[in-house]
Structures are given as C-alpha cells and as structure tokens.
Amino acid sequence: MAGKLIQLARLAGPSHVDMSVSVGGVQLKSPVMTASGTSGYGVELAGYIDLEKLGAVVAKSMAVFDWPGNPAPRVCSAPASMINSVGLQGKGISWWLSNQLPKLVERRCTVVASIWGRTLGEFEQAARLLASAYGISAIxxxxxxxxxxxxxxxxxxxxxxxxxxxxxxxxGGLPIWVKLSANTPDLIDIAGHAIDAGADGIVLINTLLGMAIDIDKRRYALGSGPMGGGVSGPAIRPVALRAVHDVRKTFPEVGLIGVGGISRGKHAVEMMMAGASAIQIGTATILDPRAPMRVHKELLSWCKMHGVARVGDISGCLLKEDNSTEYDSEPISAEEIGQ
Ligand SMILES: Cc1cc2nc3c(=O)[nH]c(=O)nc-3n(C[C@H](O)[C@H](O)[C@H](O)COP(=O)(O)O)c2cc1C
Structure with a gap:
C-alpha cells in the first residue's frame, strides 16, 4: 500500500521543485547559466528572457585592455557544431563596469564576470578591478x-x-571559477592544481581546437588562418560530459559547472548526472536567444515528472548509484552517426 502511494506521488510529481543550487561559493536560483562569449555582455538577452530567473549571466571574457580580436570571417559551420575565431575581441573591463554591469544589476541578475590575460599580472589586475565593483558574484x-x-x-x-x-x-577576494580545456591529456592533474591553488569552482569545457578549409578558394575558412578556431555545439557534448564525469569522479567535493553542446533540458540532466552542479548554455543561445530559459523550464519539468524535489539531488547521481547493469548491444546506423 505504502509503495503504491509513493508510486502515485511520483507520477503526480512534486508540486514544487527547489531549483536553487550552490556551486563554487555562489548560491544560484537555477543551475542554468549563460556561457561566456555567446550572448555578448549579457544584457543583450534581456529582450527575450527574464535574466533574473537564470542561475547567472556569465559575461563575455574581458581583459584590462581593449582588444581587437581576429580578422573576419570569425565563424563558420561544421558538422553538428560551429567554429569561431572571435579571438576575445572586447572593449575592456573598465568600459564593461561603467556601461554594462549596472544594466545587469538593475535587472537583479546574478552576474559572473569572465576575465582573460596574457600574463599573470594582467589576470591579477583584472581580478582586482572587478572586486572593487558592486554586483559581481564570481569571476x-x-x-x-x-x-x-x-x-x-x-x-x-x-x-x-x-x-x-x-x-x-x-x-580580488571574489569566488574564483576556472574554465578548463579538454584539449589536453592532463585535465585531471590541471583540475587538481587549480583546486589546490584555491579555485572555488571548475568550469568544463571551453571550445575544442578546430579548423575549417574553403576548398574552392584553397584557403582557411576563418580569418585567423593557421590558428584555426574553437569548436562548439552539439558535437562536443560527449567530450564535455566525459570531462565533467572524470573530474567529478576524482574530486567529489569540487563545485563543477558543465558546458558544451547543451540545448535541451535532458542534456542538462545528463550533464548533472555526470557530476555537474550547474550548467551553461553557449552555442544554443546563438541559435535561439531563449535557449537558456527553455533549458531551465525543461529541466524543471523533468524533475516534476521524475519525482525530484531538489534539482541538486541529480548532481553526480551516476557516480553514487550501482551502475553494474548488463547492456543490450544495438547496432548503430550510418544515419545515426550523421554521415
Ligand atoms: C562565438 C563564441 C564566443 C565565445 N567566447 C568565449 C569567451 O569570451 N570566453 C570563454 O570563456 N568562452 C567563450 N566561448 C566558449 C563557450 O563559453 C563554451 O565554453 C563553448 O562554446 C562550449 O559550449 P557550447 O557548446 O554550449 O557553445 C565562446 C564560444 C563561442 C561559440
């Protein structure tokens, strides 16, 4: 009888799902954030979605100086993905602090600033500059x-x-998240060093190194030429998933944020099951500016349908449960591989 009631309650789903998560020293209203560089400085999405409802808006990476980025063309399509060579173009942190941050704060967004530099000194200056501003939750x-x-x-x-x-x-004194690359066999070692150095959170993954060639013109497809670009979108999701899984397995306590090819709620569930406490949406937002809110809503619906009262409970469940299942092996077709 009790078992039946639990089953019925599961079918009805919890009336309220706690979508808040705590990750990398920050409390988020939702595990869903934007990914750096894929929605400008953040406020650009305000005409499409209620930014306040997202976990956080992660701004485009900025340096302590203006940077012109790479020559055009800066984007091209690739199988189930895109390649970009924007090259961190931007007007610099001081400009962002005066012109963009106040608009995000006005909309009561949780703001994560992203920084880059060419030297340790430039990273240090950038972090100090941001720490003196009001309204930034993490770097x-x-x-x-x-x-x-x-x-x-x-x-x-x-x-x-x-x-x-x-x-x-x-x-600078703000929580520090470090965004790592999966283009290395040393990911676990690098994540371990970052954690030992004091990182509050690890973000996985940045774009993968890639290239495209215009065969008719016999030249590189992107203006960055032999430097190539970064591959993002659905094609990299399995790589991001593996990176998150492996880092979570080695560092069960670290705040982990998954990013790479997520465009639906079920992708967010998958990334969280692999160990992410929160996720970011990148290329999907370029295709549809409403994507982060869609993922939030679909994740919420998934939790209701599966009797999950706290979204954070999904995080890392794959590694906690007994997964010694026997699998049926199904052949896969050429269409499924997408040739
Ligand atoms: C056009 C473009 C610009 C990006 N700019 C940045 C950036 O400024 N800083 C950063 O850390 N990552 C940047 N990224 C990487 C994304 O934040 C994200 O890590 C990556 O694209 C994988 O996620 P996705 O497949 O959901 O796009 C950029 C990606 C794209 C496509």
Missing part, C-alpha cells in the same frame, strides 16, 4: 589564451600555469 577565469611569458603556450594546457593564474586572481 570565471578563461585560461584558454596564450601565456606570453611562456612562449605563448596556452595557460589551460599547463597545470602550474593554471594554478598560478588562480592564485593571482584570488587577490
């Missing part, structure tokens, strides 16, 4: 940029350089 470190003090090697591909950036940015 996300975009370490997928060249370190000019180390032969232009990407910070994100070195455990020690990543840890140094985290330490340099802590001086």
């Amino acid at each position: 996300e470190l975009n370490v997928s940029c060249p370190n000019i003090e180390d032969r232009n090697h990407m910070f994100a591909h070195s455990a020690t350089a990543t840890a140094d950036v985290v330490r340099a940015s802590l001086s």
